[in-house]
Amino acid sequence: MxxxxxxxxxxxxxxxxxxxxxxxxxxxxxxxxxxxxxxxxxxxxxxxxxxxxxxxxxxxxxxxxxxxxxxxxxxxxxxxIARTFQRIELFTGMTVRDHLLVADRAVRRSGGLLRDLTGRAKPDAGERERCDEVLELVGLADDADRPAHALSLGRGRVVELARALMCRPRLLFxxxxxxxxxxxxxxxxxxxxxxxxxxxxxxxxxxxxxxxxxxxxxxxxxxxxxxxxxxxxxxxxxxxxxxxxxxxxxxxx
Ligand SMILES: Nc1ncnc2c1ncn2[C@@H]1O[C@H](COP(=O)(O)OP(=O)(O)O)[C@@H](O)[C@H]1O
Ligand SMILES: [Mg+2]
CATH class of the missing domain: 3.40.50.300 (P-loop containing nucleotide triphosphate hydrolases)
Known part of the structure; x- marks a missing residue:
């Protein structure tokens, strides 16, 4: 095989x-x-x-x-193929959900990344659903609307993992x-x-x-x-x- x-x-x-x-x-x-x-x-x-x-x-x-x-x-x-990095890299001021949305759009190439980062593009139902699925899977549902930088380091690392999972990787480093x-x-x-x-x-x-x-x-x-x-x-x-x-x-x- x-x-x-x-x-x-x-x-x-x-x-x-x-x-x-x-x-x-x-x-x-x-x-x-x-x-x-x-x-x-x-x-x-x-x-x-x-x-x-x-x-x-x-x-x-x-x-x-x-x-x-x-x-x-x-x-x-x-x-x-997706990966996370040894050093944590989250955007100050962005919520957990927005981190996931940006990752989703980056991989699906819909909308401008800058527009996404400044929060002017509202997520559609499909995007919200994909986000919620991953948030639920990794146990971040209750933190979805909190700024990612306000979370503990442990939760922050879970956000990074969730972000990588948004592109539904077959292989994750x-x-x-x-x-x-x-x-x-x-x-x-x-x-x-x-x-x-x-x-x-x-x-x-x-x-x-x-x-x-x-x-x-x-x-x-x-x-x-x-x-x-x-x-x-x-x-x-x-x-x-x-x-x-x-x-x-x-x-x-
Ligand atoms: N971008 C780079 N430029 C030059 N040397 C590097 C670079 N990245 C890693 N190295 C060197 O390669 C070796 C392996 O590093 P690294 O892959 O970071 O190891 P590990 O992740 O196992 O700690 C080290 O000697 C490191 O200094
Ligand atoms: Mg290393």
Whole structure:
């Protein structure tokens, strides 16, 4: 069977330094796979290459068997690839619902983005319905009309996730969704991701440093260290691997 995402031999060099060397990964339909590794291992760089923000120096990326490495991020987005970023980026003064509406219109290319941002375009029934569905799924319905920047960091990260879900991605890259969250917020995020997975429509590649979070959610895990893939397999086996534990020495695995 063709994998949803297949990346083969990805290599990326920055200023003569290899951030990724010959990294291969696969993600199947509606599967949640984790990508872990110490700081600087190349996780975000791999996301950048897979989502088209960066062009890999070597390697092949296929979505359902079709090569996509020449495509720009917005073209990949239209094919069903979405991502969130490690650093949270919400617009001051905009409500939670408006964040989702802008994402919906950006991907469907209806209306001017500026008009949307200044709130002059009223959402139609279809747009409201799509928003409400996602808000309900991620547990943000009660916060829909609040300014996003007034929410806690944990809720803010859920807004980012909801925004990415508005384009109904088949494949979603999440870059450290638990970063900066406390235990309660992290558990809440894990619960939201479980609900997204239960829907069976979205595969997730999850980049994370929180190991219990990965154990709870990911069936399979890839490990990067110094830009190389050092382990891959069922999450439990990978986390017990001596090489993985050595790469994480002092990082609490
Ligand atoms: N845009 C960039 N320009 C130059 N070097 C970069 C850039 N992005 C990442 N790097 C370098 O690539 C390596 C991997 O970084 P990154 O992918 O951010 O790792 P991780 O997300 O695993 O912490 C690091 O050495 C980092 O300094
Ligand atoms: Mg990173």
């Amino acid at each position: 063709t994998a949803l995402l297949e990346a083969v031999g990805i290599t990326k060099v920055y200023d003569g330094m290899a951030a990724l060397t010959d990294v291969s990964i696969e993600v199947d339909t509606a599967e949640l796979v984790a990508l872990i590794g110490p700081n600087g291992a190349g996780k975000t760089t791999l996301f950048d290459c897979l989502s088209g923000v960066q062009r890999a120096d070597a390697g092949i990326v296929r979505l359902e068997g079709r090569e996509i490495e020449g495509l720009a991020p917005h073209e990949r987005a239209r094919m069903g 999440l870059d450290e969704p638990s970063s900066g969250l406390d235990r309660t917020e992290t558990a809440e995020m894990a619960g939201v991701l479980e609900r997204v997975m239960e829907q069976g429509a979205t595969a997730i590649l999850l980049c994370e440093h929180d190991v219990p979070f990965v154990e709870r959610l990911a069936s399979r895990t890839y490990v990067l260290d110094c830009g190389r893939r050092i382990a891959a397999g069922p999450t439990r086996d990978v986390l017990a691997d001596p090489d993985v534990r050595a790469a994480y020495l002092g990082q609490g695995v």
